[in-house]
Amino acid sequence: MTAQLIDGNALSKQLRAEVAVRASALRARGITPGLAVVLVGENPASQVYVRNKVKACEDSGLHSVLEKYDASLSEADLLARVEALNNDPSIHGILVQLPLPAHIDAHKVIEAISPAKDVDGFHVASAGALMVGQPGFWPCTPYGCMKMLESIHYDLKGKHAVVIGRSNIVGKPMALMLLQKNATVTICHSGTANLKAMTLQADVIVAAVGKRNVLTADMVKPGAVVIDVGMNRNEAGKLCGDVDFDGVKEVAGYITPVPGGVGPMTITMLLVNTLEAAERA
Numbered sequence: 001m002t003a004q005l006i007d008g009n010a011l012s013k014q015l016r017a018e019v020a021v022r023a024s025a026l027r028a029r030g031i032t033p034g035l036a037v038v039l040v041g042e043n044p045a046s047q048v049y050v051r052n053k054v055k056a057c058e059d060s061g062l063h064s065v066l067e068k069y070d071a072s073l074s075e076a077d078l079l080a081r082v083e084a085l086n087n088d089p090s091i092h093g094i095l096v097q098l099p100l101p102a103h104i105d106a107h108k109v110i111e112a113i114s115p116a117k118d119v120d121g122f123h124v125a126s127a128g129a130l131m132v133g134q135p136g137f138w139p140c141t142p143y144g145c146m147k148m149l150e151s152i153h154y155d156l157k158g159k160h161a162v163v164i165g166r167s168n169i170v171g172k173p174m175a176l177m178l179l180q181k182n183a184t185v186t187i188c189h190s191g192t193a194n195l196k197a198m199t200l201q202a203d204v205i206v207a208a209v210g211k212r213n214v215l216t217a218d219m220v221k222p223g224a225v226v227i228d229v230g231m232n233r234n235e236a237g238k239l240c241g242d243v244d245f246d247g248v249k250e251v252a253g254y255i256t257p258v259p260g261g262v263g264p265m266t267i268t269m270l271l272v273n274t275l276e277a278a279e280r281a
């Protein structure tokens, strides 16, 4: 292995300790940062995610409320719950776990969350703020990737960053964050004609597609920084990312593992955003 590992667990531990200190300072002033997590339905992956989010809050001294609803909950009732949480002074962050059941318009629900409590950073107002460089909440996964680059003191100015994936949650905000740090950014996606030609030029590659082996060793410039946002399972059921880790680690300068890379950072940045929301309130 030639690449250095960017350890998401270790970095998370450090950042969560900082969150705990700031949370205790707020508590001393009579404010306990509070996150509401809303889960509708029984999606097994969502159940694991929300459990991890609630546990992370408890571990860092944040107050959390988990609201679980049957999959039959109406859109109107969910919107009413969001409105109640918007008006609840003990709640500083609201997270509605996605996906929602098909009969609920997720976009409408996200837009109902007060931007001041949008700790997921999914509201159009949050996306717009990121776009124009104004203060607002950044989506947790790309924000966590930026923290990982910061942790290796990587200067993005003048570097070429290639983002693979164009989702509203990761790819697009990731590209904007890299741009804000003066990287030259290329967004690649399923319609990209020659992905390898793009990635071979990259100093930084962020793979966020949700498909195994999207990035292999022959596609990586020696010394490049490779960040793997993917969360997939191989034939044996083992957790793996979008990057062929075993091959790419022999070429890259830095690489994030799966598990133990971006995953824990996503939850960490949710804690950071919730704390920020409480500090601003």
Ligand code: GUN
Pocket (backbone or CB within 6 Å): 049, 095, 096, 097, 098, 099, 120, 140
């Ligand atoms: N579903 C999968 N990831 C996420 C996330 O980060 N936030 C929400 N709200 N739903 C998700």
